[in-house]
Amino acid sequence: MSKNKRPQIKNEEQYEALKDQGYSKEKAARIANTPDEKAGKKGGKAPAYEEWTKDELYKKAQKIGLSGISKLRKDELIAKLRSH
Structure with a gap:
C-alpha cells in the first residue's frame, strides 16, 4: 500500500x-x-470495576498513564478509568 x-x-x-x-x-x-x-x-470477561479493590484500580490507572490519582477514592478512580 x-x-x-x-x-x-x-x-x-x-x-x-x-x-x-x-x-x-x-x-x-x-x-x-x-x-x-x-x-x-460488551467484550472480555473482566469483572466490573466495582468488584476490583482500590489497589487494583490504582495499579490499572498507573499502567495506562493517568495522573492525579494518588488521593482519589475508589469511586473517583472508577470514574477516571471509565472516562479515559
Missing part, C-alpha cells in the same frame, strides 16, 4: 464524525469498521 492511501473505511461518515470528536485515526477506523452485529456489545 502506498503512503498516500489508507485502508478502506466501511463507514466513512461515522469515521469522519469520530475524528471531528477528537478520536485518533486508528481508533476512529476501528470503530467505523466494526460490524453492526458486534457494535455495542
Whole structure:
C-alpha cells in the first residue's frame, strides 16, 4: 500500500464524525469498521470495576498513564478509568 492511501473505511461518515470528536485515526477506523452485529456489545470477561479493590484500580490507572490519582477514592478512580 502506498503512503498516500489508507485502508478502506466501511463507514466513512461515522469515521469522519469520530475524528471531528477528537478520536485518533486508528481508533476512529476501528470503530467505523466494526460490524453492526458486534457494535455495542460488551467484550472480555473482566469483572466490573466495582468488584476490583482500590489497589487494583490504582495499579490499572498507573499502567495506562493517568495522573492525579494518588488521593482519589475508589469511586473517583472508577470514574477516571471509565472516562479515559
